[in-house]
Amino acid sequence: MKNEHIISVPVPEEFRFMVNVSYLARSTNECLFEIKDDKVRKAISFGNEVFLIEVSENHDGSLLVRFIGARPTNESMLNEVIHYVQDWFDLDTDLKPFYAMAEKDLLLEQSVKAFYGLRILGIPDLFEALCWGILGQQINLTYAYTLKRRLVEAFGTSIEREGNRYWIFPPPEDIAKLTVEDLSVLKMTVKKCEYLIGVAQLMAEGSLSKELLRNSGDFKAAEKMLVKIRGIGPWTANYVLMRCLRFPNAFPIADVGLHNAIKQVLGTDRKPTIEEILELSAPWTDWEAYATFYLWRILY
DNA sequence: TGCCAGGTAAACA
């Protein structure tokens, strides 16, 4: 392995670091990474190891990953970290076909122009993705961030570096042990408490994992597996398949943010119906996830 | 102030 603190990670042509940082910076209440001077810091854990990485832009547009404090002591661990960053920023997806389609699309043309180089920022940790989806159900995003912060600060772990605290999302094993009362003091609905604990138990016992979803067969099978779980409906399932499993055709069609974005782009006085969205999204085949993400972006 | 919020399960027809 390279005996350095800094590693350069190549990026595809259709990538703009700052557009992605702008997305990451959408909430000042984010608790799982920190943005300062156009650099993103995040604590990540692999097994027993915890690293604090700082991702920034190289002069040639590629990514620089710097370790603050401990760094991987072997090559396979280092590769895991690099892979994590590639997954987080979705560096492996070729956006050319998406842009070719979107440039001619009534709903997408302006957002792909305005946010060229934006990738779907991932939530690689399945449990975190599921919790974030559940927390975000039927409440405004600002409050969802507050609930996530309370959950993380109550049950997560943290490391301290250079005077700052960096939090790591709690593992399912820890949430699986909690009672509804433990969670409801955070001011989420009793149902959400039950959903989070239920999902945590499934993951802790091994009957739900990223691998199982990936190996379920195809998108529909993975969606079916998720929707069977109490608290996970079509919206949450597709949200997670989009942000964590990275299915390009994941499509949270019932999403109210998507509806508002479409309303805004079309300049209509009402939100579109599901039937109207199905028509408007017909050209998006196998790019529904990216189309949704770009439309969300115009709202912030 | 009242409506809305990155929905879902359960009840009901």
Place this chain on the structure above:
DNA sequence: TGTTTACATGGC
């Protein structure tokens, strides 16, 4: 199978 309602709290 399709429609309605409770959930619950905060943001704006």
